[in-house]
Amino acid sequence: MKWYKVLDINDLKYPFIKRVKAGNTTIALVGVDNEVCALSARCPHAGEDLSYGWCKNGKLICPVHRYSYDIHTGRGSVGQGDYVDTYPVEIRRDGVYVGIKEGWLSRIFK
Template identity: 35%
Template sequence: MTWHKIPHSAIDSKKAIQQIKLAGKDFCLIYHEEKWHATSIKCPHAGANFTGGWCENGRLICPYHRHSFALGDGKGALGQYNAITIYRLEQKDSELYIELPESIFTKLANIFK
């Protein structure tokens, strides 16, 4: 896992749900109830992109079938039996960082250094 700085343009927009790509990884950056969250980009139920969804009461709602996921731990609603990935965020001064897994290519490159 490595930390990556999220571009200021994403943070300044405070758009409710936006798709970001860093280090070859797509994720959702979500601004809900004056707090930042980062989740996987697709719903595990049917693969819908969450950027077309919305948030209610601390939950991310899928735009296709309205499955909902807790922004805190990623767990689906009771009876859904699924979850999304939640990525750690850290604020340092006015910068926002996300912890993302290293790609297989980066791991291989590090082995052969």
């Protein structure tokens, strides 16, 4: 696991949804109710950018066709049959960090 600083601690102001990079992985970073969650920014439905969406009732909603994903588990809502990858988050003294598993497979399948 490699940890990437994706947000300076001074920029941590709730609520927010930001598009950030953790290595080669593009993340939708969601800050709500004093916690931060990290999900893949790529919507599995048609590939749009989830970081342009909004958060409601613990779900990140895609701005294009309004599919929604649990911000903690990445699981799609009932009937969708899909999910987005989620990543561990640590809030440290100097910033917000996202952990990405490293390995040859992770370099091929982003």
